[in-house]
Amino acid sequence: MKNFLNSISKSFVPSNNDDTRAARHARRKAIAELRSLSDAQLKDIGISRGNIAHAVIHGKDGVDQGKRAA
Numbered sequence: 001m002k003n004f005l006n007s008i009s010k011s012f013v014p015s016n017n018d019d020t021r022a023a024r025h026a027r028r029k030a031i032a033e034l035r036s037l038s039d040a041q042l043k044d045i046g047i048s049r050g051n052i053a054h055a056v057i058h059g060k061d062g063v064d065q066g067k068r069a070a
Contacts, residue, residue, distance in 0.1 A: 027056055027057065030056045031052055031053055031056050034047075034052045034055070034056065035049070035052055045060075046060060047060065
């Protein structure tokens, strides 16, 4: 389950620099899907509800780096 977010980030969501209409749609869809998960499910994959958008844009590695920097 930990690889779930990275797989979304890498395969479902186009590159961060790809600001096409399809890329924006994919990001919105990924964010909506993650928001539909329970807090327990989000915790299982290592993100909090407040980090969903950041995680979709930067991947789970970006969330983990943010935790270390805080």
